[in-house]
Amino acid sequence: MSRPAGLAGDPLEFAVMTEISIIAHLADNAFARRLPDGLTTAQFAVLNHLLRLETQQTIGELARGLQVSQPTMSSTVKKLEEKRLVTLVPDPDDRRIRRVSVSPAGTKARNKAVKALDATKSELAVLSQKEWKQLLPLLNRLRVALDSAR
Template sequence: MAKARGSAPKGPGLAGDPLGNLVMTEIGIIAQLAGTLFESVLPDGMTRAQYGVLNHLLRLETEETIGELASAFQVRQPTMSSTVRKLEDKGLVALKSDPEDRRIRRVAITKAGKAARQAGLEALGPLYAELMTLVPEKELKAILPTLTRLRIILDERRPD
């Protein structure tokens, strides 16, 4: 059900909900809204999952197995295999044999993959610029350490 235009946004929970629930609900809502908006401005044919894999490999400066990527993104291995296959078909990643164990194949970002990630970042530029006019840079910088700390805490408590 769409929110009535002009009505005030509702809070993240119900009166009396524990603070933890309010925080986690707000994060979940933001993640859903941001993800949908994010994907709407990515270059044609690139999904949020594909951009995420490219960004992950570059951010960590690593090559990972499909299993490691599936674990990092908390998806099933067949789901990650499909994402990697689509990236490979586009020439954005390559599967390379592990030098220590030839049976293991690692996902490596290609030059085209780096360029695609950069194109995605550039496509997101106007969106980020607009958001920066709505939420001052000072406020965003102030909440970033807390968000990072929450991410680390949640990452350490992933279910097996």
């Protein structure tokens, strides 16, 4: 039997955020099981973040953007660099600064990981394509608001 997140009397916003948190945890685990070539969810997150924003970022910027510590991000980027999925590019204005750039192999690995999600389509068929299209703008608006408030 499915029960809503939270307890009776909890604010609606809390219940929705709890549902999102549980969904995120379940989705991360399902996705991690399907990631190709030894890619971790943290490594995928870096590739996806940089490609989605069409940018290069320093390790500090990545750490802030993905809300992890700088040493954790340094370790993740080092592993991506060892796999040749990213390169560190000197900043043109300050050669001491290096920016993380996704390599062509990194783009390919990210796209391969996204294709691996096809295996979850049957699990996600609980919502119609129309419902997914309706849900996306609402979640996007919530993400943008939460991101700007941090």
